[in-house]
Amino acid sequence: MTRRLRGVLAPVVTPFKNDCSPDAQRFVRHCKWLLAHGCSGLAVFGTNSEANSLAADERMVLLEQLVEGGVPAAQLMPGTGCCALTESVRLSAHAVKLGCAGVLMLPPFYYKGVPDEGLYRNFAAVIDRVADDRLQLYLYHIPPVAQVPITLPLIERLLRAYPQTIAGVKDSSGDWGNTKAMIDAFAKQGFDVFAGSEVFLLRTLRAGGVGCITAGANVNAHGIDHLYRNWRSSTAETLQAGIDRIRQILQAQVSMIPALKATIAHYADDADWVTVRPPLVELAVEQRAQLVRELIAAGFDMPGLRGGSIATA
Amino acid sequence: MTRRLRGVLAPVVTPFKNDCSPDAQRFVRHCKWLLAHGCSGLAVFGTNSEANSLAADERMVLLEQLVEGGVPAAQLMPGTGCCALTESVRLSAHAVKLGCAGVLMLPPFYYKGVPDEGLYRNFAAVIDRVADDRLQLYLYHIPPVAQVPITLPLIERLLRAYPQTIAGVKDSSGDWGNTKAMIDAFAKQGFDVFAGSEVFLLRTLRAGGVGCITAGANVNAHGIDHLYRNWRSSTAETLQAGIDRIRQILQAQVSMIPALKATIAHYADDADWVTVRPPLVELAVEQRAQLVRELIAAGFDMPGLRGGSIATA
Numbered sequence: 154m155t156r157r158l159r160g161v162l163a164p165v166v167t168p169f170k171n172d173c174s175p176d177a178q179r180f181v182r183h184c185k186w187l188l189a190h191g192c193s194g195l196a197v198f199g200t201n202s203e204a205n206s207l208a209a210d211e212r213m214v215l216l217e218q219l220v221e222g223g224v225p226a227a228q229l230m231p232g233t234g235c236c237a238l239t240e241s242v243r244l245s246a247h248a249v250k251l252g253c254a255g256v257l258m259l260p261p262f263y264y265k266g267v268p269d270e271g272l273y274r275n276f277a278a279v280i281d282r283v284a285d286d287r288l289q290l291y292l293y294h295i296p297p298v299a300q301v302p303i304t305l306p307l308i309e310r311l312l313r314a315y316p317q318t319i320a321g322v323k324d325s326s327g328d329w330g331n332t333k334a335m336i337d338a339f340a341k342q343g344f345d346v347f348a349g350s351e352v353f354l355l356r357t358l359r360a361g362g363v364g365c366i367t368a369g370a371n372v373n374a375h376g377i378d379h380l381y382r383n384w385r386s387s388t389a390e391t392l393q394a395g396i397d398r399i400r401q402i403l404q405a406q407v408s409m410i411p412a413l414k415a416t417i418a419h420y421a422d423d424a425d426w427v428t429v430r431p432p433l434v435e436l437a438v439e440q441r442a443q444l445v446r447e448l449i450a451a452g453f454d455m456p457g458l459r460g461g462s463i464a465t466a
Numbered sequence: 467m468t469r470r471l472r473g474v475l476a477p478v479v480t481p482f483k484n485d486c487s488p489d490a491q492r493f494v495r496h497c498k499w500l501l502a503h504g505c506s507g508l509a510v511f512g513t514n515s516e517a518n519s520l521a522a523d524e525r526m527v528l529l530e531q532l533v534e535g536g537v538p539a540a541q542l543m544p545g546t547g548c549c550a551l552t553e554s555v556r557l558s559a560h561a562v563k564l565g566c567a568g569v570l571m572l573p574p575f576y577y578k579g580v581p582d583e584g585l586y587r588n589f590a591a592v593i594d595r596v597a598d599d600r601l602q603l604y605l606y607h608i609p610p611v612a613q614v615p616i617t618l619p620l621i622e623r624l625l626r627a628y629p630q631t632i633a634g635v636k637d638s639s640g641d642w643g644n645t646k647a648m649i650d651a652f653a654k655q656g657f658d659v660f661a662g663s664e665v666f667l668l669r670t671l672r673a674g675g676v677g678c679i680t681a682g683a684n685v686n687a688h689g690i691d692h693l694y695r696n697w698r699s700s701t702a703e704t705l706q707a708g709i710d711r712i713r714q715i716l717q718a719q720v721s722m723i724p725a726l727k728a729t730i731a732h733y734a735d736d737a738d739w740v741t742v743r744p745p746l747v748e749l750a751v752e753q754r755a756q757l758v759r760e761l762i763a764a765g766f767d768m769p770g771l772r773g774g775s776i777a778t779a
Contacts, residue, residue: 173551173591200576205549205550205574205576205577206549206550206551206574206576207550207552208522208548208550208552208553208556209521209522211550211552235521236518236519236549237518237519237520237521237524237743238486238519238743238744239520239521239524240521243521260745261518261519261744261745262576263513263518263519263575263611263612264518264611264745264746265610265611265613267745267746267747268745268747270747271744271745271746271747272744272745274744274745274747275744275745278486278744297578298576298577298578299576300578300613301745430550430551431551431574431584431585431587431588431591432573432574432577432580432581432584432585432587432588432614433577433580433584434580434581434583434584434587
């Protein structure tokens with residue numbers, strides 16, 4: 154865990170077979186497609202991966218299958234934050250042993266309104282118990298879903314105690330003011346701030362952040378990466394508007410994860426991709442058709458997914 | 467799973483050693499004390515048990531240790547609802563095999579705003595995959611914490627599809643109107659409604675519910691059971707006021723779970739009981755002292771805990 158990831162990372166959607174068991178083959182294939190089409194890293198087992206709908210053992214097996222399947226561990230930042238400290242430790246230690254670039258860690262999210270002291274103890278205990286200098290820990294702030302925030306004072310305390318381990322944050326608050334405050338407070342100390350959505354990418358880079366880890370990268374990695382590589386150019390605002398439009402179409406659906414899977418199913422011509430685990434529900438046929446119509450009308454494509462995804466399998 | 471549990475059930479607090487590992491010996495001891503002092507059943511691995519702060523494997527091992535330690539499986543209703551369907555299935559099948567009276571099941575609680583259809587699929591898949599007629603499933607409605615509700619239409623649909631398996635609900639909404647609506651709608655079909663707090667016990671029994679599954683029973687099982695056994699008597703209102711007063715003292719603390727553990731630590735004269743897992747934080751010394759002062763001033767006691775808890779070990 155020496156080279157820091159930068160740029161565009163996808164919280165990779167997890168493909169399931171009809172019986173809702175994870176489909177490792179499709180997963181490897183999609184990860185390779187993402188790395189070949191704009192992603193510099195893969196935040197597997199994030200919110201959009203339905204990671205919390207997977208047992209810890211299922212996550213560990215899938216991660217091993219990715220690495221065995223040829224996805225470089227140095228480009229992986231798996232989610233390893235669970236409600237149970239013991240499980241966060243187990244998943245994080247496993248990721249470090251596999252050589253992953255970092256881990257993206259949710260706070261324990263069952264109890265609400267817990268004190269920062271308790272959250273500090275959770276992260277500190279994970280670091281102390283994993284006890285491996287290679288661990289690079291990225292904090293995952295997503296209050297709309299986890300309902301448990303990672304505050305600036307908590308980050309400050311963790312950075313002071315573990316300056317070599319606390320590597321950055323994914324800010325999925327949807328609140329640009331918060332992202333900017335994180336950058337302003339900690340970026341100079343080598344704390345890498347990733348926007349949680351591509352709609353904040355240009356602002357994040359201009360302010361001193363390092364990229365984005367975003368659902369949209371599952372389908373539009375190439376578009377988002379194009380902005381990432383050209384953010385200082387005169388076309389940056391136009392590129393930002395372009396990726397915003399695609400994001401808007403995806404988000405207009407009742408639920409982002411089924412929309413992403415439906416998009417992949419269409420462009421890969423692989424209907425099984427639509428499957429989600431309960432409590433999520435796949436898009437209805439008419440919703441899928443409308444989504445695809447809008448994406449096509451916006452000139453969106455996933456180049457090489459059909460042929461490419463099979464060719465690289 | 468033939469005889470239905472009724473009366474007062476405790477979501478038993480889980481004792482930890484100094485290193486936060488589960489303490490099976492103290493756990494068995496406290497479970498036996500509870501069954502000897504008013505509890506008709508034990509809803510181990512509930513919210514107050516810090517169940518979601520335990521890995522699935524830790525829960526399974528502890529449950530086996532309880533049964534091996536002499537706690538009757540027929541009086542156990544372990545929590546088995548996880549974010550991951552596969553884990554809910556695994557824990558539920560394990561509980562059924564051990565002979566537990568039932569399971570108390572949270573909805574998958576990571577994703578918010580999910581449709582009832584997705585929650586229905588989750589519970590239906592658990593029942594279909596456990597595939598054991600002995601399974602008695604109690605739904606766990608606790609929107610203040612889980613943030614994912616179990617609605618009346620969802621209960622209706624589940625009852626229609628699985629009338630032999632869907633056994634009841636714990637309503638921890640804190641909304642008496644909702645508890646009453648559940649009783650009015652489903653009690654006649656043999657659907658057992660438990661209040662989620664002893665403050666609703668008298669109203670629940672009068673309306674046709676069957677008891678309560680409540681944090682307070684961890685320390686005041688005897689008081690709550692006294693009301694349960696005398697709810698038709700002329701003293702019922704006075705008994706309700708008495709248990710309300712103790713609940714009020716416990717709840718006045720910053721956090722209920724540390725308050726329960728501090729209370730047990732005091733009355734058992736066993737300081738290690740105060741330990742909680744992150745993200746929870748134990749009460750400060752002064753908070754503990756104040757809590758105990760107030761309980762003593764209210765005439766509260768945990769009879770036989772000191773001697774009894776050791777004698778039955």
